[in-house]
Amino acid sequence: MKSMRQSAGFVILLILTAAAGCAKxxxxxxxxxxxxxxxxxxxxxxxxxxxxxxxxxxxxxxxxxxxxxxxxxxxxxxxxxxxxxxxxxxxxxxxxxxxxxxxKKEEAKAAALQAQQVAQEAVTSVHDLLARAPVGKDRAAIESIKSDIEALTAALTQIQGSIDREDYQAAQAQAKAIDEKSRAISAEIQDAMAKVKAGKRSLK
Amino acid sequence: MRWRRSRRENVPSNEINMKLINFQRSSFLPVASVPISLLIWFSVISCTPTVPSDLIAAIEDIDYRLITIGAPRLAPDAYTAFAAQWAALKVRMQTDDDLIRWPWEANHIEDELRQLLAHGDTTLARVQAEQAALRRTAETAIAKLDERLSALSSQVSSWGSHLVLGKELTHTDLLLKQARLFFQQRDYARSLDITARAVETLDVQTATLTRDLQRYADARQIARWQTMARQTVEWSRIHHAPAIIVNKVDRELLLYENGKMTSSYPVRLGYNGLKAKLVQGDGATPEGRYHITAMKGERDTPFYRALLLDYPNAEDQRRFLAARRAGTIPQTASIGGHIEIHGMDSTEASQTLGCIMLNNQHIQTVFSRVTIGTPVTIVGALTKHNPVTVALTGLQQRRDAS
Incomplete structure (x- = not known):
């Protein structure tokens, strides 16, 4: 009887060991x-x-x-x-x-690059417009606009920085902001140019 | 106790029932029909869905709504916890689908799904509330920034001091535009982040402006200007001659005759008019005691009439050389000159390069009253409570309020 119990116990132990060994x-x-x-x-x-x-x-x-x-x-x-x-x-x-x-990332990159190009074109356009402004134009406004354009040019490098960091959402936002601001300045220059008739020689 | 059911046995329940009924009719005694019927009933019960389909649909709806309001982006931890529980329960449901359940067994998975649904509802409400709060915060921050920037820009523009701040105003404007774009995209956190950066730049600009224009609030400087003006009026009284005082902050030219003020005229100054002129091209209008050295008629000036001043005087040259020695201006900088009180040309410019501009009717009157040698004293301000100090206080208050 004792031997039977021992055998049963051994078998159970064997089964358990086998089962435990299988479940990894x-x-x-x-x-x-x-x-x-x-x-x-x-x-x-x-x-x-x-x-x-x-x-x-x-x-x-x-x-x-x-x-x-x-x-x-x-x-x-x-x-x-x-x-x-x-x-x-x-x-x-x-x-x-x-x-x-x-x-999606590639799409965002493509969109950022396109927005960057649009912004660059907008800044170039403002540069060209300012270069065409007569020397005698309201100098104060020109100086102010020059300062704005310098800021826009500096901001263009930030777009590239964001693209390099693969932060395409930031790049797009920066580019759109630059484009919007460039357009506003272009309108301002065109408005100021409309008033121009003569130049002014001055040292100051 | 539950038994695993083979997927191959997963046949329609009425088919099982029919087979069992046929088997019942052919092989068993009527006495055995009761337990067999019970067995059939149990099998039918066990084949019914363990979880109500409307519960699953409700959870899927919550999941969809959480995604729609952007919970994965706005509250990634909360959403991930929900998604993890949902994924785990899906696995459990799949496992349970393979089991035959006794009718008296409790359906824990349904309870857990109901808990998940409640958790999803709570998460949804919390994310919605957080998003609404974030939106309000971002909206308020943008509005405050916009208001501060507009106030500063308008103030700077009215002072003709755009170049005091240089590119910085544009930089802040670009940041404001970016903050608006992220706000429109419902990325309120990023919008707030950019707004905070813009506010920092605006603080620096306010400090710069305060530093550059602080002398308009400096009692000792005001006293010096008052003394200069008083001495000029005294000279006019003693010599029974005309004299001019230009008050830059009030944009005003005062004409004195025999020590009495006879008229005053509004003037326009340089595009950095409130600054004290130091170098050529700085757009500033000089401050100091000058004299008229030449009077130009219509043929000699494009500005209708012009009164040339003796800028730079000895004091201007001393300051210029000191600044060059100190390296605060480029070594190649020039002190400039050709500062006039003049009328308007055809461009009707709002500001000058540093001259004092009157309208043509006024310059004609002034021109007729003065002579070569008439003293012209240009001062920043004559009272401490002047528009610049008031505006600077306002800008600082806005900064503190934000």
Whole structure:
């Protein structure tokens, strides 16, 4: 009888050991999922596709919760099937999100470059307009406008700085502001030029 | 207790029922029909959805609304927590879908989904409230910045002191425009960030302006100007001759005859008129005691009539050389000259390069009363409570209020 009990106990122990040995967390899949989410962030997903990225992060968190839950169970009852499934789908989604982010980023870059060009043209146009203004024009206004144009020219370099930092949203905002201001100054010059009739020689 | 159900067995429930009923009819005694019926009933119960579909739809709706208001961007932590729970429960629902549940078993997942729905509602309300608050803050900040910038620009423009601040006003204006653009894009945090930067630049500009124009509030400087003016009037009284005093801050030319003020005329000054002239091209109008050295008729000036002054005088030259020695002006800078009191040319400029400009009718009157050698004293201000100090106080108050 004692021998039977011992045998049964041994068998149960063997089964438990075997079961415990089989249920291991899918470390590679989890690591791949984490890396894929990190990669998506590096591609700018949190900026260019924030909704998808937030869902992705949510999924990764759910994966970790499920992993923690399974790890908290007694070994024979651990089941990492869902963890693996989640890890695989997270990695797949992360790849798609990264791709979407890259595409959006390229679109934003193209838009920023176009806005930069428009701003540059607007500043050049103001420069040209000021150069055509007669010497005798209201000097005070000209000096004031020159100062404005210097500020606009300096601001153009900021657009490039933002593009270099891959902050395309800032670059677009800067370019649009410069364009708007340049147009206002152009209108001011044209208005002032309309009043001009004669020049003035002066040393002052 | 729950049993895992094979997906291959996931056939329509009425088909199962029919098979079981046929089996019942053919093989079992009537006495066995009760437990079999119960089994059928249990199987039907177990095949009904574990979670009401309207609950799922409600959560999906909350998720959609959270995304629509920009929760992933505005409240990433809160949204990620919601999304994580939602993702975890989706996994659980999928797992539970594979299980056969006894009718008396509690449905925890439904409870958790209801909790998630409540959490989503709370998050939505919180994000909406936070967004509304952020929007109001950004809107107020932009409005205050706009008001301060407009006040400063208008003040600077009325003083003709645009170049005191140089490019800085334009820089602030560009920042304001960017803040507006981000506000329109509902990126209130970034809008606020840019507004704060613009406010900083505006503070620096207000300080610069205060520093440059502080002498208009300096009691000792005002006293010096008052003395200069008094001495000029005294000279006029003693010599029974005309004399001119130009008060820059009031934009006024006062004509004295025999020590009495006989008339006053509005004037326009240099484009940096409130500054004391130091070098050629600074757009400032000089301050000091001068004399008329030449009187130009219509044929000799494009400005109808002109009274040439003896700028630079000895004091101007001393200041200029001291500034050059101190390196505060370029070594190649020139002191300038050719400062006149004159009429208007055809351009009707609002400001001059440093001269004092009257309208043609007024210059004609002044021209007829003065002679070569008439003293012309140009001062910044004659009272401490002048428009510059009042405006500077206003700008500082706006800065403090913001």
């Amino acid at each position: 967390p899918p470390s590679d899949a989890i690591e791949a999922a984490e890396q894929a989410v990190k990669n998506a962030r590096e591609k700018g997903a949190n900026v260019y596709v924030p909704e998808e990225y937030a869902k992705l992060e949510g999924k990764l968190t759910a994966l970790k919760q499920e992993l923690a839950e399974q790890e908290g169970k007694f070994a024979p009852f651990q089941d990492y099937g869902k963890v693996e499934e989640l890890a695989t789908s997270t990695a797949q989604e992360a790849a798609m999100v990264a791709s979407a982010a890259s595409q």
